[in-house]
Amino acid sequence: MNELAQVLKLTLHEKRDVALAIVFGVLAGLASVALLASSGYLISKAALTGQMTVLIVIGACLKLFGLGSAVSRYSERLFSHRATFTMLGNLRVSFFEKLSPLAPELYSKYRSGDLLARIIGDVESLQNFLLRVFYPPIVLLLVFSGTILFTMYFSVYTAILLAVGYLLTAIVVPAYFAWRKRRRNWKTRESRGALSAEAAEFLYGFRDLKIYRQLAGKEQQLARLAESYNEEQRSEGKEEVYSQSANGFIALLVSLAILASGAYFTAAVELDGLFLAMLVMISLGVFENVAPMAAFPAHFEESRKAAVRLESVVGEKPREKGIDELPEGSLSISAKNVGYVFPGEQRPALEDITIDLPPGSKTAIVGPSGSGKSTLLAVLMDILPASSGHVLFNGISSEEFPQESIWQRLNVVLQENHFFQGTLRSNLQIADPSATDEQLASAMEKVELGGFSLEMDVEEKGQNLSGGEKQRLAIARAILKKGEVWMLDEPVSSVDSKTGQLIYERLFEGQPDKTFIVVSHDLTGLEKMDQIIVLEDGRLIEIGSYNELMRSKGYFYGLKEIEQQVMA
Amino acid sequence: MKDLKQLAFEQKIAITLLTVMSVLKGAAMIGQAVFFVLVADGVFIKGKDFGEITPFLFGLLLAIIVRSAAGYLIGRTGVDMAAAIKRQLRLKLINSFKEDPLLSSAESHSGQKVSLLMDAVDETDGFFSKYIPQLIQSYIIPIMLLAAIVSQNWTTGLIILVTAPFIPVFMAIVGKRTKEKADEKMEQLNRFSGTFLDILQGLTTLRLFGQGKKQKDKIEESSKNFRDSTVDVLKSAFLSSLTLEYISMLSIGIIALEVGLRLVVFDNLSFFSAFLIMILVPDFFTMLKDFGSAFHTARGSVSASQMMDEEFSKERKQVVWGETELAEGKVPHLSLENLHFAYNPQFELRDVSIDIEPYSKIAVIGKSGSGKTTLMHLIAGLLPIKEGSLLIDGKPQEEIEESSWFKQFSYISQSPYLFAGTIRENIAIGADRETSRKEIDEAAEKAGISELISSLPQGYETAVGEGGRGLSGGEKQRIALARAFLKKPTIVLFDEPTTGLDLQTERVLQQSIEELSRYATVITVAHRLHTIRNADSIVFLDDGRVAAAGTHEELAANFEPYRNLLPLPQGGAPR
Numbered sequence A: 001m002n003e004l005a006q007v008l009k010l011t012l013h014e015k016r017d018v019a020l021a022i023v024f025g026v027l028a029g030l031a032s033v034a035l036l037a038s039s040g041y042l043i044s045k046a047a048l049t050g051q052m053t054v055l056i057v058i059g060a061c062l063k064l065f066g067l068g069s070a071v072s073r074y075s076e077r078l079f080s081h082r083a084t085f086t087m088l089g090n091l092r093v094s095f096f097e098k099l100s101p102l103a104p105e106l107y108s109k110y111r112s113g114d115l116l117a118r119i120i121g122d123v124e125s126l127q128n129f130l131l132r133v134f135y136p137p138i139v140l141l142l143v144f145s146g147t148i149l150f151t152m153y154f155s156v157y158t159a160i161l162l163a164v165g166y167l168l169t170a171i172v173v174p175a176y177f178a179w180r181k182r183r184r185n186w187k188t189r190e191s192r193g194a195l196s197a198e199a200a201e202f203l204y205g206f207r208d209l210k211i212y213r214q215l216a217g218k219e220q221q222l223a224r225l226a227e228s229y230n231e232e233q234r235s236e237g238k239e240e241v242y243s244q245s246a247n248g249f250i251a252l253l254v255s256l257a258i259l260a261s262g263a264y265f266t267a268a269v270e271l272d273g274l275f276l277a278m279l280v281m282i283s284l285g286v287f288e289n290v291a292p293m294a295a296f297p298a299h300f301e302e303s304r305k306a307a308v309r310l311e312s313v314v315g316e317k318p319r320e321k322g323i324d325e326l327p328e329g330s331l332s333i334s335a336k337n338v339g340y341v342f343p344g345e346q347r348p349a350l351e352d353i354t355i356d357l358p359p360g361s362k363t364a365i366v367g368p369s370g371s372g373k374s375t376l377l378a379v380l381m382d383i384l385p386a387s388s389g390h391v392l393f394n395g396i397s398s399e400e401f402p403q404e405s406i407w408q409r410l411n412v413v414l415q416e417n418h419f420f421q422g423t424l425r426s427n428l429q430i431a432d433p434s435a436t437d438e439q440l441a442s443a444m445e446k447v448e449l450g451g452f453s454l455e456m457d458v459e460e461k462g463q464n465l466s467g468g469e470k471q472r473l474a475i476a477r478a479i480l481k482k483g484e485v486w487m488l489d490e491p492v493s494s495v496d497s498k499t500g501q502l503i504y505e506r507l508f509e510g511q512p513d514k515t516f517i518v519v520s521h522d523l524t525g526l527e528k529m530d531q532i533i534v535l536e537d538g539r540l541i542e543i544g545s546y547n548e549l550m551r552s553k554g555y556f557y558g559l560k561e562i563e564q565q566v567m568a
Numbered sequence B: 001m002k003d004l005k006q007l008a009f010e011q012k013i014a015i016t017l018l019t020v021m022s023v024l025k026g027a028a029m030i031g032q033a034v035f036f037v038l039v040a041d042g043v044f045i046k047g048k049d050f051g052e053i054t055p056f057l058f059g060l061l062l063a064i065i066v067r068s069a070a071g072y073l074i075g076r077t078g079v080d081m082a083a084a085i086k087r088q089l090r091l092k093l094i095n096s097f098k099e100d101p102l103l104s105s106a107e108s109h110s111g112q113k114v115s116l117l118m119d120a121v122d123e124t125d126g127f128f129s130k131y132i133p134q135l136i137q138s139y140i141i142p143i144m145l146l147a148a149i150v151s152q153n154w155t156t157g158l159i160i161l162v163t164a165p166f167i168p169v170f171m172a173i174v175g176k177r178t179k180e181k182a183d184e185k186m187e188q189l190n191r192f193s194g195t196f197l198d199i200l201q202g203l204t205t206l207r208l209f210g211q212g213k214k215q216k217d218k219i220e221e222s223s224k225n226f227r228d229s230t231v232d233v234l235k236s237a238f239l240s241s242l243t244l245e246y247i248s249m250l251s252i253g254i255i256a257l258e259v260g261l262r263l264v265v266f267d268n269l270s271f272f273s274a275f276l277i278m279i280l281v282p283d284f285f286t287m288l289k290d291f292g293s294a295f296h297t298a299r300g301s302v303s304a305s306q307m308m309d310e311e312f313s314k315e316r317k318q319v320v321w322g323e324t325e326l327a328e329g330k331v332p333h334l335s336l337e338n339l340h341f342a343y344n345p346q347f348e349l350r351d352v353s354i355d356i357e358p359y360s361k362i363a364v365i366g367k368s369g370s371g372k373t374t375l376m377h378l379i380a381g382l383l384p385i386k387e388g389s390l391l392i393d394g395k396p397q398e399e400i401e402e403s404s405w406f407k408q409f410s411y412i413s414q415s416p417y418l419f420a421g422t423i424r425e426n427i428a429i430g431a432d433r434e435t436s437r438k439e440i441d442e443a444a445e446k447a448g449i450s451e452l453i454s455s456l457p458q459g460y461e462t463a464v465g466e467g468g469r470g471l472s473g474g475e476k477q478r479i480a481l482a483r484a485f486l487k488k489p490t491i492v493l494f495d496e497p498t499t500g501l502d503l504q505t506e507r508v509l510q511q512s513i514e515e516l517s518r519y520a521t522v523i524t525v526a527h528r529l530h531t532i533r534n535a536d537s538i539v540f541l542d543d544g545r546v547a548a549a550g551t552h553e554e555l556a557a558n559f560e561p562y563r564n565l566l567p568l569p570q571g572g573a574p575r
């Protein structure tokens, strides 16, 4: 039950609704038992006496109980569902809160949208926790207690049998099935995950699969996974039917026992036969309340697993960070002996990097593909934590500041950028929700996207935009943010050189006082940069202005030579 | 798609089994009640001793066993039926995904499609595992119970006949009102989960833009709103079960009173009959109530199946293929004649005519968004041509056999996809034949990625793609390029193959591409002058139209926009 403690806590947030749901649940249960009991009593009494009054009194009781039961049932449903949906909301928020600080690092580890989809499934499946796991046993306990107390007055044996019946149907049988479930360990969730991951891959990789004529093979694989998911579901469904039938069977057996014992004691004149029918009706009625317990094992196991899985994702401790705010004003960034090793890797992606980026400086990072340019940028902007050394903002270690306070000051364009389903406007407004249409349009103009309407639909992941359009949209979004440090990772690699140059010029010339750090493969135009950082294999091998580097005739000079040859 | 009920009734064996078991269950329910009453009547009224009623107890035990067993079998049959039909639906969906042209498949809404395959199909489960068995039972069992009741006391039967029809009537009235709202909610729920997913995927972006906290508030708020409106809908749903519950409770009360009256005042009913009726009547109403709740489940299934229907009936502009096989290993002559294509009114590719000789090198250039990628997709036969034609060795593409065409070429797209799997698997996917280690090595070498691979501890067996080791942008690009070198195609399409690569790597690649072009036609989209200069023909696209075509020298001399697009040094001569 430990795993569910957190969910329980969130559920109990809604104390009032949960309490009301329980109260009404108990009332409804008791009223329906009372209804059957009084009808049983009524006919027995009627069979013996000719008194009209008794009949009328009991008849009135019947109606009262009937109405009471119906109304309580209604209220119970209302409150329990309200509580459930509130809890689900709380759960989402609390999960989001926990996930949020882990975001960039966690994603570099999983990065799969499918993992997220599974997470959502888990959150969603916890909505059954209150309705089907937490509160049926409680309601059942109270209903049975009330009923048992009542029957005790008439027949101790019946009361004892009811108690035994309760133990069997509400505790022993569900516990047994929960145990079976745990032991058999259905792979339904896992096979579901596998199927949805494979389906996502099928769709995302559709073009490549088609071109390489792998569609048929993948389709078969998908069909196989669908099959095995289906089989798991089937066998789990059967288990549930089994548990339901077993529970119902035992409840009927207990009623049989109550009838037998009642008959025995009536025959032995130890029990007034007048109550026999009533007791039988009570037992039939009270066991009707047990039905939800049949689904308990499934939901319990499901909730437990969901909670465990969620915990394993968000259970990781976020990095320890200070809570200082980054001071206003100009921002200098520097790296001191920074190194970075990706989790699970032996070879460092960055080693011993020391650089200085004063306010207003323009820096280019160049180097072969895979040399660590993107990684360096990620460490500088505190998306990845330096494994060794420090990144300093105004001379203070980045560890002292929350990530948000740093990011607030940066305009970032990553190598791959996420766009949200919506419109161009909604995607731009992420940078500045209060931006006016003129501001949005002017940002679009600056990246040569002026021809697009702000209302244009943007599909999932920006798939209906061309490669270069996506890059330019990402720049436009960053323009709207108005931070003082620009960090750009190959922002125009898919844009034609002319437009690319134009955009660069507008960025640099429009805001001379801002700091720029640009990763680029294009060596033209680097003359204008204050410094050029050359990376190779994660190490900084050269640093200096264009002229310095050309003079020293080192690596950069070599690159330039190649460029000349290629161009010539 | 046929509607769900029809799908269910196609499962003849299951339906027969359900019917037989329902009859058995009904009989057992009656038997159970009879034995209950025989026992009570025996000791209470007739004053029999315990020994005399023991046979009834055994009879009761038997009835209980039969009832439970029949119930169990009904449940199992339902589960089996659901499994069989869900299997059909999934296979059908997968097939329909496969048949999509590029236009509506990989490019958009993959999330929704996955959810269709997973959630919508699962949503139909209740229809087959709960609703249908319940439906059959409620056709059979209440009638049996009613017959039993009438046999004891026809007036009770009359009361039931009067009150019971209120249940479906009320349900219909309340249900109709809720239905629309419920469908709307269902859609809202789907949208909401979709947004939540989108938010989670873009969480880094959101935080980078300082929107993390705001999103939290937004989630909180939309959850709250969603809760309130859902509870609204549920209120009316619950109201229908309230009426159901109330009518049944009321009927039980009335019947008890009626039976009591007959017992007391008219004295024309035996205790046996009275008690039997009092056990059977609640059973009767429970059956109806169960049907009511199964009905609610079914409604969810129905809207899920409507969503699937939409997917199945979606109009697909498929790429049409024919029967003529292309000769293997022969480089075909391609010619595009007045091609037209439009995604939507905003962008249109028009009047594209290009002649592509075997073994020629074609470069496609143009501003970002001018339609280069679109053109490549059309040449590849991934998008349906709207007007005009693509002739392959003089034959229209529609007559060519699909797989013989795809066998011929490689296409390295602007954003190639790496599959979850090892590097070897990701390269080997390029050739659909057995490939030796050496071939893969060579392909990696040509793509300039072998050095990196050999530096990895697990080499070619390193897992990449989803859940695997991360790679830099250029590294991913080169792994995808290796696919083309492995395949040895006769036509190669490159969409900006060297984006994000440094010059040195690019030079390695350039050589490999040069080599490839000795055996194949190479069509390249490029932004850099040096990649296109040696092309036999350069096609300049502007806003979906071929603005000019010719060699570098021709264009540089005569075509102003070409000179403007590429950063040529003053004087127009290449640097």
Ligand SMILES: Nc1ncnc2c1ncn2[C@@H]1O[C@H](COP(=O)(O)OP(=O)(O)OP(=O)(O)O)[C@@H](O)[C@H]1O
Binding pocket: A108, A342, A343, A345, A349, A367, A368, A369, A370, A371, A372, A373, A374, A375, A376, A415, B469, B470, B471, B472, B473, B474, B475, B500, B501
């Ligand atoms: N998630 C990861 N896990 C392990 N290694 C990684 C991961 N991401 C990148 N790497 C490795 O770290 C090194 C540096 O990668 P990085 O992305 O910084 O290169 P880059 O210089 O930006 O290259 P490119 O120009 O191709 O984008 C590469 O060797 C890459 O394989």
Ligand SMILES: Nc1ncnc2c1ncn2[C@@H]1O[C@H](COP(=O)(O)OP(=O)(O)OP(=O)(O)O)[C@@H](O)[C@H]1O
Binding pocket: A463, A464, A465, A466, A467, A468, A469, A494, A495, A496, B103, B107, B343, B344, B347, B366, B367, B368, B369, B370, B371, B372, B373, B374, B375, B414
């Ligand atoms: N799936 C799609 N649905 C709707 N419109 C699309 C889709 N894909 C591309 N477009 C639009 O069609 C136009 C041409 O896109 P295309 O991808 O062919 O451009 P491109 O020349 O390859 O540009 P880039 O150099 O930026 O990659 C663009 O305006 C783009 O927004």
Ligand SMILES: [Mg+2]
Binding pocket: A373, A374, A375, A415, A489, B472, B473, B474
């Ligand atoms: Mg990079």
Ligand SMILES: [Mg+2]
Binding pocket: A466, A467, A468, B372, B373, B374, B414, B495
């Ligand atoms: Mg493109």
